[in-house]
Amino acid sequence: MAFFESNYWHPSVATDIVLLSLRQKKLSALLVKRLDHENGWALPGGFLEKGEDLDQCAHRELNEETGIQVPYMSHFANYSDPNRDSRHQVISVAYLAVHPSGKLRIRANSDVFDVNWFNVENLPDLSFDHNKICGDGIKYSRLLIERKPSLAFAFHNGGFTLTELQQTFAAFGGHKFSPENKRNFRLWLKNYADGRGLVVETDKFREGNHRPARIYEPNLEALDKETIK
Amino acid sequence: MAFFESNYWHPSVATDIVLLSLRQKKLSALLVKRLDHENGWALPGGFLEKGEDLDQCAHRELNEETGIQVPYMSHFANYSDPNRDSRHQVISVAYLAVHPSGKLRIRANSDVFDVNWFNVENLPDLSFDHNKICGDGIKYSRLLIERKPSLAFAFHNGGFTLTELQQTFAAFGGHKFSPENKRNFRLWLKNYADGRGLVVETDKFREGNHRPARIYEPNLEALDKETIK
C-alpha cells in the first residue's frame, strides 16, 4: 500500500541551492555528484519533508550534502515546467547562498560521492535544468550585490582589507566596483558604509611586501537592519 | 480508492495573486470571497493542477475567479510554514499582478461569490496568512516601481498624460516621484524614458477646463527589453 494517498494530485517540491564563493579570486559555484542524478554534476538540494518549511529544507539539504552552514541564503526563483524532470512533476525552489572563502570541510555522505567548486565562467553540463537555474542564480547575485552591497561581506571570514573587498566586487564584473579605480571604490564605500555604520575599523593589519593594509570587519548589528532581502 | 498515491509524502502547491490597480487614485488590491475560505476575504488563487507550471496556474486561477487578464504578473515570494493552513501543508507561491484602471468585468463563478477592490491602506482581515502575503506584495511593488519604473505603464490602458503617470507613482508613496514637483518628475521621466525609447508621443490630447494634456503611450517593444523581471 502506498505511503501517501489523497483525492487530489500533488506535485513534488524540492529546493536547489546555488552556493557561491570566491576561489582564487574567481566567482565559483558548488556542485555535487549524486548517485541518483544520472551520475552527473548537479546543484545541491533535495525534497521538502513533512513538517518543515522551504528555508529549513534548503539549509538541511545543504548541510546533509556538504556539511556546511552559510552566512547568507535566500530564495530567488521557482522552476515548475512539468517536464523539467522526466520522471515526475517536481517544483524546484531555488536559493542563492554564499560561503566565505577559506577551507571547506566536506562531510562524507552516502548519497553524495563528489563535491567541488567550479568557476562560474566554465560550468560543466548539469542534470535536469540546473544549468538554467545556476545561470539565473548567478545573474541574480549580480543584481543583488549592486542593490545590497553588504552581501560582499558574506564572502569574507574574520575581516577583510579594502583591496580584498574590492576584488570581491570585481569578481561579479560590476561596473562601478570595477578594475583599478581604487580611489573611487573607497570613496563610494565610505559614503555607503559610513552613514549606515556597516563596517568598523580594526587595529589589525594584513602584512606583505608592502605597506600593511588595515583590516575591517562588518558590523553585524547594522547589517541586520539593511533592507531588501 | 484514493486518486493519488505515492511512496513519499507530498505537499499541496497553490498560487496566490496580489492584484493591484488604481481606484480613485488610490493603490488598491483585489480580494475575493470564496465558499471554502471560511467565508472571509482572501487573495485570488488556487491549487496547481497536473501538467501546468506555476505561471499558468496563476493566470488560470485569476481568470477563473475574476474573468480578467493582466498586462503584468510575476512571482515575488513563497510561503511555506507547515501550519499556515490548518487543514494540511500548502506551499503558497505568491504573484504580484497589475490591472489597468478602468472597468473590471467580473465573470460569474460558482466558487467566488464576491469580488472587490480595497485601498491597500485599509485592508480587511484576510483568511490564512493572506494579510502577510498581501502586505509583502505591496512592499515588493514599491521596490519594484523604483527599480523598474516602466511598471507604472501597466496601470494605464490606451495612453496616459504625464500628470496621470505622476499620480500613479505618487500612489506608491515614492519619494522622488512625489507630490507637486511636476518639473522634476518630467525631467526625470525624459531622462529615463527618452534614452530607452520607452514612451512615444501621440497626437491625442486629454481635454478639460484647461489646456489639453498630451497623451503618451508605452513603446511595447522597448519595454520587453527592460531588464529586471
Add this chain to the structure above:
DNA sequence: CCAAAAGTGTTGATCCTACACCCATGT
C-alpha cells in the same frame, strides 16, 4: 634604493533640486 601595494586630494563634468515663469483651454 627600489618594487609593490596602501592610501589621499582635488578638479571638472554631470545630474538633480528648487523656483520662477509662460501657455492653452472652458466658463
Add this chain to the structure above:
DNA sequence: ACATGGGTGTAGGATCAACACTTTTGG
C-alpha cells in the same frame, strides 16, 4: 478676464569619474 492645470528655462548645489600624488612596508 480669470481659474485651472499643462508645460518649460535655468542657476546653484550635490554627486561622481579621472588623474596625480604621497605613504609604508620588505628585500
